[in-house]
Amino acid sequence: MHPDLVPLAFLLGTWEGRGEGGYPTIEPFSYLEVVTFSHVGKPFLAYQQRTRHPQTEVPMHAETGYWRPVGERGLEVLLAHPTGVVEVYEGTVERTRIEIRTTSVTCTRTAKDVRALTRSIEVEGDTLRYDLAMAAVGQPLTHHLHAELHRR
Amino acid sequence: MHPDLVPLAFLLGTWEGRGEGGYPTIEPFSYLEVVTFSHVGKPFLAYQQRTRHPQTEVPMHAETGYWRPVGERGLEVLLAHPTGVVEVYEGTVERTRIEIRTTSVTCTRTAKDVRALTRSIEVEGDTLRYDLAMAAVGQPLTHHLHAELHRR
Numbered sequence: 626m627h628p629d630l631v632p633l634a635f636l637l638g639t640w641e642g643r644g645e646g647g648y649p650t651i652e653p654f655s656y657l658e659v660v661t662f663s664h665v666g667k668p669f670l671a672y673q674q675r676t677r678h679p680q681t682e683v684p685m686h687a688e689t690g691y692w693r694p695v696g697e698r699g700l701e702v703l704l705a706h707p708t709g710v711v712e713v714y715e716g717t718v719e720r721t722r723i724e725i726r727t728t729s730v731t732c733t734r735t736a737k738d739v740r741a742l743t744r745s746i747e748v749e750g751d752t753l754r755y756d757l758a759m760a761a762v763g764q765p766l767t768h769h770l771h772a773e774l775h776r777r
Numbered sequence: 778m779h780p781d782l783v784p785l786a787f788l789l790g791t792w793e794g795r796g797e798g799g800y801p802t803i804e805p806f807s808y809l810e811v812v813t814f815s816h817v818g819k820p821f822l823a824y825q826q827r828t829r830h831p832q833t834e835v836p837m838h839a840e841t842g843y844w845r846p847v848g849e850r851g852l853e854v855l856l857a858h859p860t861g862v863v864e865v866y867e868g869t870v871e872r873t874r875i876e877i878r879t880t881s882v883t884c885t886r887t888a889k890d891v892r893a894l895t896r897s898i899e900v901e902g903d904t905l906r907y908d909l910a911m912a913a914v915g916q917p918l919t920h921h922l923h924a925e926l927h928r929r
């Protein structure tokens with residue numbers, strides 16, 4: 626592993642679990658999720674995420690990108706979404722807790738209007754919990770997703 | 778396969794081969810490349826790309842994202858790079874030829890300054906050739922990469 630990745634090593638692996646979503650414009654929903662953080666010896670983590678319906682197992686959301694440590698406690702995250710959105714985040718790593726916030730969200734002309742997101746991630750041993758808030762489709766920054774995942 | 782994906786179905790699969798790169802600010806270089814286009818039944822292709830050194834096999838570049846057909850001939854592409862860059866492209870699909878151009882490039886504060894890219898892709902049977910031009914680090918849009926890949 627590249628030495629710059631040490632502060633993010635607690636994320637490595639494949640994580641599986643269940644999440645709950647809500648937003649003022651939609652009905653509450655649940656999902657099953659698989660997240661993988663991997664590395665190839667360079668100073669970044671490759672990230673892949675997929676969710677599926679808890680009963681039908683039909684694919685729901687997906688996202689992919691890279692997590693870049695910056696110094697001892699800094700973090701940059703680059704994400705692409707099949708919904709027509711790319712996001713750039715900056716934030717901090719404190720032991721096994723991550724807080725990131727978008728510095729840029731860009732949507733294609735056919736995408737829903739997403740303006741800003743925040744993500745909090747905390748890992749305790751082999752359990753990862755995250756919360757995501759989103760400002761989109763005219764709503765202010767509002768809690769959208771919470772999930773608890775377990776390292777495979 | 779989702780019916781909206783039919784115009785992009787010629788991309789599906791795993792492609793391997795060799796490329797050549799150049800730019801006014803660097804020495805020419807060669808690379809080995811693996812590209813995968815896959816789908817999960819939804820109206821987009823998931824895309825993963827990795828290159829490695831032709832002699833040492835050490836990982837070089839990587840990129841990941843999604844390709845979204847828009848109508849019969851339109852295309853939107855969302856890409857994230859571990860170099861700290863996200864790109865949004867729009868373009869066209871004519872039979873098995875794709876032309877896309879960035880509508881947005883966003884870099885983190887620690888990334889090299891990338892301003893714009895164009896990509897041309899042509900598939901003939903199981904051969905895929907692409908060219909990529911880039912405006913970056915103060916240079917105008919300049920040819921950067923050419924590769925020929927073969928479907929596995």
